[in-house]
Each structure stands twice: as structure tokens, then as C-alpha cells.
Amino acid sequence: MKMFNVYPVNDITITKAKGSYVWDDQGQQYLDMYGGHAVISIGHSHPHYIQRLEEQLHRIGFYSNSVKIPLQEELAAKLGRISGKEDYQLFLCNSGAEANENALKLASFHNGRKKVVAFTRSFHGRTSLAVAVTDNPAIVAPVNRTDNVILLPFNDEEALEACFRANSADISSVIVEGIQGVGGIHLATAPFLQTIRRLCSENGAVFIADSVQCGYGRTGKFFSHDYAGVDADIYTMAKGMGNGFPVAGIIISPQIPPKFHMLGTTFGGNHLACAAALAVLEVMEEEKLIRNAEVIGNYLMEELETISYLKNLRGKGLMIGFDLPDELKDLRKNLLYNQHIFTGEAKPNVVRLLPSLALRKKDAEEFLDSVREETEAMTLKVENA
């Protein structure tokens, strides 16, 4: 049997990882400024994480949601305290798309409505409704297409007001990333998020904050939406939550009551997943990683600002993006193969930085030195051509 070939891959096989570094099967070390797509939150192979998962495996790895799993309550309590949303309710699942699918479905159960407002350049996942609210027709199959989605321009308060005036009784939810990730690191403005909050409250719609990529402390606050001083009705989470173990969840405001069987999953909230998620929060707290993300993120932003070749620098904490002029369009490739540094991308010509929240200043310096070296060499080559 062959693999179903859907991923364009780099010809690199990673066999070992530690902190912000990974090693390939030839022993070559790489700096990981991509965090395996924003997933590695506390650093690769953290000793506490390994120990907690190992111990849990020796006890019990999985049993279904038909029995009490006290680790779930422990996780809910810790997550409530660290995120500042102590009165919210936790539902656990397995991936970002599934989290968004559940959030959209729950909103519709709650207010009995069908329409969802989403925004240009958004990405919310690849399952049926999550992909329908994603602004990329190439990944929306005919079976996913629905008239229930209203796609509006991002950060456009007037368009949103007009949409609510025209459809107020039909809008079930509004889903928005605090910082668009796949779309190329675009920050939702505070007035925009505040307008979403107000219009949802006034019209009985549910505000869904997709925090799959921009959440879990990456931006220097637990949820990037917190910068706008608003509380969403539902936050969706995945990626950094398990530092690589597939665990995801939604937290739900106390105004939305649960009913038996309205949501469910076989694997969600299993013992091993909870142990992974707890280990992540324990390390985040112990090592003050949310603060570290803010401090190292600010340092990176200040230094990147001085590299004049990079355009439209933007981001918060350790979620940073910049545009590349055409002559530097191979920068990511050169960073990978000449400097042995992984970075993320977005189309067209956007570099995305999504490293572990435990990135140290010296790792950031190594990255900056390499970017300076590569951009200067590439620019010189163009000038001499």
C-alpha cells in the first residue's frame, strides 16, 4: 500500500527533537521556528511531559466517556484558572476542525438558527461545516457547499452591521480567528471584535472565537481575542493544547446549557489526552511560557523591524508574519537548506513564525542572524545579476 499523496513534503526525515530543535536521520540539527505548525507549545520532548504521559500509560491510556474520568475535571479546573474563564464549561475532542464543527453545531442547537457569518481569508478546518466557513474554495468539496454561510470582509465593521440588519433573526453564529493564521497572520482589530460581541449579544447570535492557532498563550495572552477586552461565547482550541498529542476542545460560556447527547466523541477526553493537556498547562505555568512568548515575541518583532528587506511585519507574541518581496521569495527554502531553520508559510510569499512558547533569546538570535545573512546574500545576488 502507498500513502495517499496529499502533502507536498520536504525531503527531510526528523528522528529526534528537544526544546526548539529537531534532528534528521543524518544527525543534522534544525532550529524549529515553525513548531510543527504551531503545535509545539512547551518545546519538543519536555521531560515533565514525557514523564506524565509515561506514568499515565502505565495506569490506563483510554476508556470511553461512559465512565467518570477525573482527569477531565482536573483539566477543566486548571484550564479555567489559567485562561481566566473559570465559569466556562469544557467539551473535549480531537482536532481543530472537530472543535469548530462542534462549536458551530452547538450554536445552532442553542438558538435554533442556521446562518453562520465568517470572514475573508479565514481558515477553520477541513470537516464539513468547518470547511464551509473557510475562505478557500479549493478545499471545499461540492458536498460541503451550503447557502448557510455568509462570508464578509475581515475587519469591516460596517459590512457586519449591514449583514446583521438584513439577517438578524437568522444568524446563528459568527466565527473569527483573533489572528488569522493560514490566511497569512492578519490581526482582527479590537473595534472589529468588540462589534462582533455587541451584535451577537443584541441579536441572540453566538460569538465563536477560533483560537486553534492564535490561542493557548501563543500571543502573550491566553486567547488573542483577550487583547480586545471581549469574552466570546465559545472558544475553540487544539494545536498547542497537547504539544503534539491530538487533543482539542471548546470552552462554552455558562449561558449555553448542555443536553445529553448533543455533542459526543469516542476518543475525546481520554486519559492519555488529558494527561498530555495537563502536562502542557503545568509546564506553561511553571516556566511562565505565556510571558516568555510575549517577551521573546517583542524582541523578535523589534529586531525583524530593522531588516528592511522584510515587508509588512505583523503579529503578537510568537505568532509573527511578514511579506517577502519577489527577489526574496526563496528565503524559506534557503533558511531550511542553508541555515537549517524551519519556518511556516502562507500564500503568496508570507513567512509565518510559530515556534514553541519556550523559545529562548539565544534561539531567536540564531534565527535573526540567519535571516540577516540570507537576505543580504540573496539581495546581493540579485544586484549583481
Ligand SMILES: Cc1ncc(COP(=O)(O)O)c(C=O)c1O
Ligand atoms: C485557525 C484554525 N482553525 C482550525 C484549524 C484546523 O485544525 P486541525 O488541522 O487540527 O483540524 C486550523 C489548522 O491549521 C487553524 O489554523
